[in-house]
Amino acid sequence: MRRQIPLALVFIFGVFMIFQYFVPHESSEWIYEFLLDWIYIIGIFALALGIWSLIRVSVAKIKARKANWGYPIITLVGLFLMILFGFTGYRDGSLGFHFMTAEGLSNPMFRNFFDYILIPIQSTMFALLAFFIASAAYRAFRARNVLASLLLVAALVVMLRFNPYLGPIGPYVADAASWLLNVPNLAAKRAIIIGIGLGMVATALKIILGIERGYMGKG
Amino acid sequence: MKYKSLVILLFIFCAFTLSAAQEDAAPVDTVQVDSILPPAPVSMLTAKDGENDHGHSITLRWALSADDGAGQNSVLSYDVFRWVPFFMDTLQSIGDSLDAAEGAVAEQLRKRRDQAVVMIPQVHKSYPEQGEWRKIGTALSGQASFNDVGVKERESRDYMADHTDYYYRVDAVTADSTVRTASEVVGPVQSYGQLFNTGRIPVFVAVIVFGFLTIFFVVRAKMGTELYVRPLAGIEAVDDAIGRATEMGKPILYVLGLGTAADIGTIASFTILGRVAKRVAEYQTKLIVPCYDPIVMTVAQETVKAAYLDAGRPDDYYEDIVYFVTQSQFAYVAAVNGTMLRELPATNMYMGVFYAESLILAETGALAGSIQIAGTDQVAQLPFFIVACDYTLIGEELYAASAYLGREPILLGSLKAQDYAKAAVIILAALGLLAASLNWTAFINLFSVTS
Numbered sequence: 001m002r003r004q005i006p007l008a009l010v011f012i013f014g015v016f017m018i019f020q021y022f023v024p025h026e027s028s029e030w031i032y033e034f035l036l037d038w039i040y041i042i043g044i045f046a047l048a049l050g051i052w053s054l055i056r057v058s059v060a061k062i063k064a065r066k067a068n069w070g071y072p073i074i075t076l077v078g079l080f081l082m083i084l085f086g087f088t089g090y091r092d093g094s095l096g097f098h099f100m101t102a103e104g105l106s107n108p109m110f111r112n113f114f115d116y117i118l119i120p121i122q123s124t125m126f127a128l129l130a131f132f133i134a135s136a137a138y139r140a141f142r143a144r145n146v147l148a149s150l151l152l153v154a155a156l157v158v159m160l161r162f163n164p165y166l167g168p169i170g171p172y173v174a175d176a177a178s179w180l181l182n183v184p185n186l187a188a189k190r191a192i193i194i195g196i197g198l199g200m201v202a203t204a205l206k207i208i209l210g211i212e213r214g215y216m217g218k219g
Numbered sequence: 220m221k222y223k224s225l226v227i228l229l230f231i232f233c234a235f236t237l238s239a240a241q242e243d244a245a246p247v248d249t250v251q252v253d254s255i256l257p258p259a260p261v262s263m264l265t266a267k268d269g270e271n272d273h274g275h276s277i278t279l280r281w282a283l284s285a286d287d288g289a290g291q292n293s294v295l296s297y298d299v300f301r302w303v304p305f306f307m308d309t310l311q312s313i314g315d316s317l318d319a320a321e322g323a324v325a326e327q328l329r330k331r332r333d334q335a336v337v338m339i340p341q342v343h344k345s346y347p348e349q350g351e352w353r354k355i356g357t358a359l360s361g362q363a364s365f366n367d368v369g370v371k372e373r374e375s376r377d378y379m380a381d382h383t384d385y386y387y388r389v390d391a392v393t394a395d396s397t398v399r400t401a402s403e404v405v406g407p408v409q410s411y412g413q414l415f416n417t418g419r420i421p422v423f424v425a426v427i428v429f430g431f432l433t434i435f436f437v438v439r440a441k442m443g444t445e446l447y448v449r450p451l452a453g454i455e456a457v458d459d460a461i462g463r464a465t466e467m468g469k470p471i472l473y474v475l476g477l478g479t480a481a482d483i484g485t486i487a488s489f490t491i492l493g494r495v496a497k498r499v500a501e502y503q504t505k506l507i508v509p510c511y512d513p514i515v516m517t518v519a520q521e522t523v524k525a526a527y528l529d530a531g532r533p534d535d536y537y538e539d540i541v542y543f544v545t546q547s548q549f550a551y552v553a554a555v556n557g558t559m560l561r562e563l564p565a566t567n568m569y570m571g572v573f574y575a576e577s578l579i580l581a582e583t584g585a586l587a588g589s590i591q592i593a594g595t596d597q598v599a600q601l602p603f604f605i606v607a608c609d610y611t612l613i614g615e616e617l618y619a620a621s622a623y624l625g626r627e628p629i630l631l632g633s634l635k636a637q638d639y640a641k642a643a644v645i646i647l648a649a650l651g652l653l654a655a656s657l658n659w660t661a662f663i664n665l666f667s668v669t670s
Contacts, residue, residue, distance in 0.1 A: 021422075026381075046514040049513055122547065192598055
């Protein structure tokens with residue numbers, strides 16, 4: 001019974017979602033939107049579980065004095081400070097707790113922490129991508145065999161297409177780059193996308209029909 | 220005499236100036252407003268419910284005025300009118316009051332509005348009394364159709380009730396907006412939602428055919444037919460990678476990506492995680508699963524728990540194998556990268572939906588010296604994984620991986636169906652190429668899908 005009820009629910013809602021795509025009627029849309037609202041409701045409860053998981057893992061690391069146990073302290077301090085600032089704010093000139101309103105989001109400390117700590121740190125992480133692209137490109141473009149050499153040449157052509165110093169050969173390089181992107185590259189991309197599309201339908205059917213139950217932990 | 224000559228001269232001067240001014244004001248290629256005659260009206264005006272929609276829309280079509288692009292060539296645009304009962308103004312004023320109201324007053328107004336909305340079909344029956352024609356849109360000259368699209372939300376000002384009698388007329392308008400000719404009135408016409416989107420018949424047929432193909436091969440596989448599946452290097456490497464981690468006494472890091480539990484890529488990843496967790500439990504290796512999405516975390520915890528149970532080692536399972544990190548993309552990357560560099564896992568597995576973080580994760584893993592196996596259905600991220608990882612499952616291979624790992628015949632059956640569907644797509648693509656070259660529009664139209 002413990003397995004049959006989830007499987008029955010998956011079947012019923014899975015089949016509904018397939019038919020919903022073909023039924024434009026308002027009532028079909030209404031049920032679809034109603035079901036999508038459940039994702040938000042479940043998400044909110046799951047977020048509470050997630051935060052609890054984060055707290056538990058961090059506390060366990062601090063208690064066990066594992067290597068770098070200072071980091072979980074910073075994590076917890078950051079978490080609780082942002083919760084505190086997010087739920088407090090000024091209204092009518094007095095400081096107070098605001099659990100169901102947006103005052104917390106305009107709390108200056110909340111904004112300062114967000115704008116001057118979180119965003120710069122996130123930007124720094126994103127900026128690492130530039131260096132990682134360079135190191136990955138170095139590995140990929142080493143001309144070890146014929147295919148790798150072809151890749152190197154293709155990459156050089158595509159990279160040079162916006163170079164303003166190529167003079168009279170510039171337009172030819174731009175044409176070659178466009179051809180590389182629009183013909184062989186696009187053909188390969190489309191082949192992968194068609195495969196993904198069919199794979200998605202097959203996986204969805206397997207899940208709806210109860211053939212694939214791996215997501216329920218059946219190994 | 221002098222005086223007479225002066226008057227004549229003044230008259231000639233005035234006439235000359237007036238004539239010159241008229242020439243300046245009306246160049247050869249402009250329309251002289253005072254000479255515009257009323258244009259011919261549009262003909263064959265029809266109004267129909269909008270096709271393949273949820274209702275709340277009416278499509279108008281007409282034959283162009285004889286003076287649009289021909290005849291006097293005087294039609295500049297078409298004004299579309301709908302007959303609106305005065306009652307709709309009451310509804311609008313309730314809406315205005317509601318915007319400014321709060322608390323009990325707002326609640327009362329909301330009730331009044333709901334009661335008024337129910338009366339919309341009834342008040343439209345009073346045509347042509349107690350109402351007036353109101354302009355609802357404009358079509359440019361040369362255009363012979365107009366969609367009157369309302370919204371389905373009853374609380375909206377643009378709400379257009381279904382099953383209500385609507386009346387329309389179209390005016391052919393000239394450069395002088397007062398010079399216009401109205402068409403005959405068309406109506407009553409009602410909007411309603413369709414039960415089947417005929418524009419999606421090709422997709423429906425494809426889903427049905429593919430569904431039957433999948434069931435057919437699954438049944439065949441159940442009956443014991445041997446099915447060959449080509450080896451997937453990335454999946455064959457999973458067992459070796461788990462063995463390596465066991466020998467080295469180092470953990471395995473499994474990253475589910477940034478997808479939600481509703482993404483097929485993430486669902487496929489759950490299945491692979493289940494298989495990997497079972498092997499990990501059998502080998503008694505450490506598994507680390509940091510999660511980006513709390514729902515994904517909850518499902519992954521259940522998956523790993525069941526896998527440990529399946530492997531006969533429920534005591535080895537603890538909840539913190541799968542834990543939540545954050546829902547901020549780069550904060551998550553920072554946390555996972557930190558785990559990689561501190562724990563130095565023997566194997567990193569990235570399976571699921573990935574975005575810009577794919578290369579940062581994979582390059583950090585490569586720097587940490589881990590064996591890396593990745594799989595994603597995000598085409599834009601595939602090159603990064605291919606460059607930075609040892610093995611990559613490309614697109615659909617991610618979905619096939621669970622069937623391949625489990626070697627269960629019924630799961631392999633669906634892979635066979637996919638192969639036949641791909642063969643069909645290749646044949647249809649070749650036929651489509653031929654049809655486009657030879658202009659077989661009937662064949663091309665068979666596959667056209669509208670939204």
